[in-house]
Amino acid sequence: MAVEPIERLTRELSRLPGIGQKTAQRLAYHILAMEEERVRDLAVAIFNSKKQVHSCPVCGNYTDTDPCEMCADPRRRKDVICVVRDPRDVNAIERMREFQGMYHVLGGVISPMDGVGPDDIRIRELMDRLQDGTVKEVVLATNPDVEGEATASYISRLIRPLGVKVTRIAHGVPVGGELEYADEMTLLRAFQGRQEM
């Protein structure tokens, strides 16, 4: 007694991350109860996002302009580039409202286990951006996990010969966290990175 369009909608929704079968069904029924115009708005927003958004040819972040607004912004510092894994990370760093430089989105990290090598992410594009001598510092802000560290090391070895300063974001105890609950690796990094007060 399945109503095909409802089944199909539930199936498509359940493919999204964090949305199980039950939640998908709840969402499907909610959508059916929405006004037609709102449903159209939702469908169009999904469709257009993919149509209109692409990677900036310079930094690799999502954009609907060429280059992206950040790359084109004359107020941002051109002498420092922050390297991140994906567009989400740009968002996280922008929320901090402190970094005023440029970004470079790798679109992934080196992961031999997943068959991702240095040529599969935007490392060559990063090296190209360093050629004209404008950039004085590259901040490596990949995640503090195995792949993120390996990727940061790899990039740092490539850049150092160019005479460009390479930095890595600090690892340590999260602000507001408790020492008691910090894992050994984090504590070790926090000690290694200790600074004079």
Added chain:
Amino acid sequence: MAVEPIERLTRELSRLPGIGQKTAQRLAYHILAMEEERVRDLAVAIFNSKKQVHSCPVCGNYTDTDPCEMCADPRRRKDVICVVRDPRDVNAIERMREFQGMYHVLGGVISPMDGVGPDDIRIRELMDRLQDGTVKEVVLATNPDVEGEATASYISRLIRPLGVKVTRIAHGVPVGGELEYADEMTLLRAFQGRQEM
């Protein structure tokens, strides 16, 4: 530095129930990373569900046929109608795989607080279905809350003069639950509804 299509998608997604700002953003980035064909499938499934699905003119359940498959199914018993608040409840009862009769979806419950009166839900349509004498029993399966009880009482008073049997689903301790955690009202109903073993 907002990318408008991403902002718009995040906004539309965050209007869905149980999806906050953070989840909406996570979903938006996931959608941007999906293959274009899969994004189109999702958008079309949403759009078509609303276009193709409507309320069955007989029972009020969601359907893409007229009448719905269940109303048209000759294998289902025509002499008993189960009355529920909305299409989700039909689904829940069907999952039980026990009820073989027809359904009647009210599309809401009587709720003076929300300005919903008897004429705002499909009570008249239910009465029409009882006119030809085919239906021998009406099972009232509205929720066991104040509005659900009030609606069941109201409908039962309307139907009784027609000589049609009116029943109400049992209230009691949920299967697998523990007495210790049952609230007083549920326990009271469980005692009132006790049956000889």
